Amino acid sequence: MYRPTLPAHATGALGLLAAALLASGCASIQPARMSLPDGLAARTEQLPVQGFGGKRRGDFTVGAASGRFERNADDLALFEMLDFRRGGARYTLQAAGAVEVEAQCKQREIGAQVGILALPLRPYAVNCQWRDGARLSLEADPRAARTLQGRQGRFDAAGVQLQVSSVHTLQGSRLPLAHPAGYTLTHQGAVVGAIDLSDSGKPLLWRPPAGRPLHDAVTNAALALALMWDPAASAP
Numbered sequence: 001m002y003r004p005t006l007p008a009h010a011t012g013a014l015g016l017l018a019a020a021l022l023a024s025g026c027a028s029i030q031p032a033r034m035s036l037p038d039g040l041a042a043r044t045e046q047l048p049v050q051g052f053g054g055k056r057r058g059d060f061t062v063g064a065a066s067g068r069f070e071r072n073a074d075d076l077a078l079f080e081m082l083d084f085r086r087g088g089a090r091y092t093l094q095a096a097g098a099v100e101v102e103a104q105c106k107q108r109e110i111g112a113q114v115g116i117l118a119l120p121l122r123p124y125a126v127n128c129q130w131r132d133g134a135r136l137s138l139e140a141d142p143r144a145a146r147t148l149q150g151r152q153g154r155f156d157a158a159g160v161q162l163q164v165s166s167v168h169t170l171q172g173s174r175l176p177l178a179h180p181a182g183y184t185l186t187h188q189g190a191v192v193g194a195i196d197l198s199d200s201g202k203p204l205l206w207r208p209p210a211g212r213p214l215h216d217a218v219t220n221a222a223l224a225l226a227l228m229w230d231p232a233a234s235a236p
Helices: 008-028 215-227
Strands: 045-050 057-062 065-078 082-094 101-114 117-130 135-140 151-157 160-167 182-187 190-196 204-207
Touching: 065 215, 082 215, 101 215, 117 151, 117 215, 135 215, 151 215, 160 190, 160 215, 182 215, 190 215, 204 215
Parallel strands: none
Antiparallel strands: 045 057, 045 204, 057 065, 065 082, 082 101, 101 117, 117 135, 135 151, 151 160, 160 182, 182 190, 190 204
8 A cells, every 4th residue: 555655854854843732732821820919029029039949048139139948847657646747947048238137937736647537636827037037927827727738827027017917818719728838928807928849849939020119028027937847748
């Protein structure tokens, strides 16, 4: 039976076309991202925090600023009944013409396993302190539904106070996630920033532009939240 064949140059062109189509299709598939409050994107600048990945230590950048970080997380089970989860993080950040920022954080959670039931004995909590005296506290939200690992907290620095709230929905989806997809930062009732952790290795930061009020406060609080390995999410 006669089977027509294409010239070599034609088959090569088709191969390149197929590869291009495949590449463009993969490029168009974007990971789901955290839902943002209405209008936040228009009021803030969006920046990736680059360098965290799944690493325990290394260098990172956010905008024109750069720094170093280190972090850890441990999970110790005792007699298959008690589960001690703890960890910490530390980072420094340097921007041109600004004083170096340094922060240190600790997290802890204690749970009990009774049959098939997991009971929180000491709810998840994070505490951070900056060299300039700023502080961040974050705790499990007792008002959250039982299926959600909700978080609520506060960041205080030099007369500035931000409320921190976990977000459990992704863009385009109505189904909530059990663990936080990220956090919003609120000042005097208005959301002024956010950190998207839905892709834990590539956090996205929304903050007021440089030179605007709350720029530094949102940046510092968001970086601390992005560094912590949350036990509600997948283990590092």
